Amino acid sequence: MSSIFDFNREIDIAWCPGCGNFDILKALKGALDDLKIQRDQLVMVSGIGQAAKMPQYINVSFFNGLHGRSLPAATAIKATDPKLTVIAESGDGCTYGEGGNHFLATIRRNPDITNLVHNNMVYGLTKGQASPTSKRGFKTPVQTAGVYLEPFNPAAVAVAMGASFVARAFSGDVDKTREIIKKAIIHKGYSLVDILQPCVSFNKENNFRWYRDNTYYLDESWDSTDRDKAMRNALENNKFSLGVIYNTTENTVFEENLFPQRKESVPLYKTKPGIDKLKKILDSKKV
Numbered sequence: 001m002s003s004i005f006d007f008n009r010e011i012d013i014a015w016c017p018g019c020g021n022f023d024i025l026k027a028l029k030g031a032l033d034d035l036k037i038q039r040d041q042l043v044m045v046s047g048i049g050q051a052a053k054m055p056q057y058i059n060v061s062f063f064n065g066l067h068g069r070s071l072p073a074a075t076a077i078k079a080t081d082p083k084l085t086v087i088a089e090s091g092d093g094c095t096y097g098e099g100g101n102h103f104l105a106t107i108r109r110n111p112d113i114t115n116l117v118h119n120n121m122v123y124g125l126t127k128g129q130a131s132p133t134s135k136r137g138f139k140t141p142v143q144t145a146g147v148y149l150e151p152f153n154p155a156a157v158a159v160a161m162g163a164s165f166v167a168r169a170f171s172g173d174v175d176k177t178r179e180i181i182k183k184a185i186i187h188k189g190y191s192l193v194d195i196l197q198p199c200v201s202f203n204k205e206n207n208f209r210w211y212r213d214n215t216y217y218l219d220e221s222w223d224s225t226d227r228d229k230a231m232r233n234a235l236e237n238n239k240f241s242l243g244v245i246y247n248t249t250e251n252t253v254f255e256e257n258l259f260p261q262r263k264e265s266v267p268l269y270k271t272k273p274g275i276d277k278l279k280k281i282l283d284s285k286k287v
Helices: 021-034 051-057 070-080 092-098 100-109 154-160 174-186 208-213 227-234 259-263 275-284
Strands: 042-046 061-064 085-091 114-119 165-170 191-196 215-217 240-247
Touching: 021 051, 021 114, 021 174, 042 051, 042 070, 051 061, 051 085, 051 114, 070 085, 070 092, 070 100, 085 092, 092 100, 092 114, 092 154, 100 154, 114 174, 154 165, 154 191, 154 227, 154 240, 165 174, 174 191, 174 240, 191 240, 208 215, 227 240
Parallel strands: 042 061, 042 085, 085 114, 114 191, 165 191, 215 240
Antiparallel strands: 165 240
């Protein structure tokens, strides 16, 4: 099925055949098409890694920055032009490892951006070291005796930090992932979608079968506004729940609280600050 985000030429994709990233690419483009988002109204941001190559395979404007630094760049882009749809997309190592503190700070700020995290529980670009979400006992060429650290739990941390939208998806279910991504984009405020996906080359344990056997979907009766229940669900360690775990609209949205945007929602580059406006701001801060 064609998408307005397809290139009109053949492109060279560097992912391994069978990689879960391909399914996430399908789900994302499908979600963008369903929501009728225009190419000139979308900006994607990423860091470093196999997942961070995603914006290069979508025909859209993007910013590819330093390892783990996609979220502050995405926040800044949204702040300068609140009308844009901004999606930050990287892997579990880039977002929860190198970008861990930015992950926490972004949750607190609650900018209206969507954060898609490809979680394959391994560093794929650098050929298979344990990532923050690798399970205990997972053996790699570096962790030859197995990982002994407790894995990072992004959903539990996000709920605990007061994130306004927390969801989990599985790349093997393209249509369901597409629907979850749509809900995340529509949500007003920071939305995290932790997308479980196999790395077919460097993680032989957490394969498609493993994810099928160790996940389940939240049913229609699930109350995603109940934070206490969401926390208990996120802390489950027998199987991963899939779907929208928690969401709220009560948090203040970051860019709406910025001074230039309070009265007029226009791109920052179109504002015309003058000496009188600057003097008024400075006078308002005097005590």
